[in-house]
Amino acid sequence: MINNAFIFIIVSIVLTLLSLLLDRKKTVMxxxxxxKMFQNIAIPFLNILILVSLALYVVPPSLIVKYLGPGSGWGGQMIAAIVGSITLIPGFISYPIASVLIKExxxxxxxxxxMTTLMMVGVVTLPLEIAYFGRKVAILRNVLNFITAIVIGTFVGFIL
Known part of the structure; x- marks a missing residue:
């Protein structure tokens, strides 16, 4: 059976070769x-993965299930919403973290x-947002996105 990663790699190679044939200079550029982009994200990506691995090593799975498992209810959802709101992690790093949390x-x-609060709510970036959009708009956006994230999480819980 062929897995998706293999298909993705083959398609990427074929498209890169096609691009080389069409415009070698632009493709090389x-x-x-x-x-360069990969080099810029590799170190932060590895650092966060190491920190998450260490945290998961220290925190037993039973504790994760207790506070973030199916039986944790609204309390678990609020913990996740608050942590997601104050954490500043790029999206591409958050997906492996989500996978590990589900497996645990x-x-x-x-x-x-x-995940939704991580992407939509920015407590850490709030001062910058206030500077650009004003206090009222920045706070309103974050509060509405916080509420929306909880609604989305609840909806996902009902579906899955």
Whole structure:
């Protein structure tokens, strides 16, 4: 059986070769830019993965299930929403974290709430947001997104 990663790699290679045939200069420039971007994100990505691994090593799965599992209810959802709101992690790093949380016993509803607040609510970036959009708009946006994230998490919990 062929897995999705293998298909993705083959398609990427074929499209890169096609791009080389169509415009070699632009393709090489794009590959160089992509490599620089990879170098810029590799260290932060590895650092966060190491921190998450250490945290999961220290925190037993039973504790994750207790506070973030299916039986944790609204309390677990609020913990996930608050942690997601104050954490500043890029999206591409949050997906492996979500996978690990689910494997360790966290519920889909809680992981959905965490992921949604992570992307939509920015407590850490609030001062910058206030500077650009004004106090009222920045706070209103964050409060509405916080509530929306909880609704989305609850909806995911009902579906899954």
């Amino acid at each position: 794009g590959l160089k830019k992509g490599w 016993g966290a519920s889909y509803a809680i992981v959905a709430t965490f």
